[in-house]
Amino acid sequence: MSSLPLGDRPGSLPARARPTLPAVAPLPAPRSRFFPARLTRLALTLLPLLLIGAWAAADLHTFRDGVNRLATADPWWLLAGLFFTCMGWVAAAAVRQGALPERLPPGLLLASQFAAGAANHVLPAGIGAHAVTLRFLQGRGIPADRAAASLALYSLVKPVAKTLVLLGFLVALPELLHLAQLVPDRGTLLLIATAVTALLATAGVVAATVRPLRRPLARFVRAALTDALVLHTRPGRVLALWGGAAATPLLQASVIASVGFALGLPLSWTQVVLAFLLAGTAAGAVPAPGGIGPVDAALVFTMTTFGAPIDIAAATVIGYRVLTVWVPLLPGALVLSILVQRKIL
Structure with missing residues (x-):
């Protein structure tokens, strides 16, 4: 290899005669294409906390009144009520698993139902819990x-x-059937039957006339029937589905x-369970967040009817x-935010 400088080598231009390239400014760092997705995920992470904060501010007097009354209550019975509350999430997870042939991870399923409980108390008619699930x-x-x-x-x-479960209690305890004031009259029963018939007829007309909905509805009905048949051939799924669904109102009444x-x-305990079941039957169709409001009023009425x-x-x-x-609202919202942040939801 020659030891001559580059400008002095044969066939090379002198250093002064070589053209110089203009300086090129460095290109700006490209913005991440995922910035909108990250922003959306951050908003979804904070949304449960914001909604719960707004709802808590609007219903703060109820919380204060309940805390003041519970301050003088028997703590051991309250601890038992907290235990039954936790078992309610286990029952909900069992029903969710029983409604699906695939096996779901138990820990994540239970966490999702705990988070769904927080969402269900903000949005009406179980929409929040269904969306999370x-x-x-x-x-x-x-x-x-x-x-x-x-x-x-x-x-x-x-x-x-x-x-x-309600019919089983009434058959086992016929002496409680004399509470005629808790049974809806004919006008109420006729109104309920008319509303259900109109809802089914409207759904049928929409499915028959709106063509873009026919194929998705057909796939949905086919999947629902197929999975329902498969699930009811597996004893474990039947026990989880129906056992968990039957245990849910009993656990709520136990709280x-x-x-x-x-x-x-x-x-x-039997009278409280019957009061809860009758109150839920009377007011459970009202689309209130978590059933708060109509079910509460009906529950107070039924318990006073039993003599409280x-x-x-x-x-x-x-x-x-x-x-x-x-009590579980803030922890449930935090779990919901964590599940969204980790892309589990």
């Missing part, structure tokens, strides 16, 4: 039509199981009974809401 199932690789069919089966089994016993409610003083019945319902709504 739908996102969870799709994140587990379940197709949208089959995930929706699972939600439909869940929504169908729960009221059927609750009605069967009410525990709070009532802590406050000195002069009713038995109205002040203790009202305090029991407030304490029930504190244990089932306010």
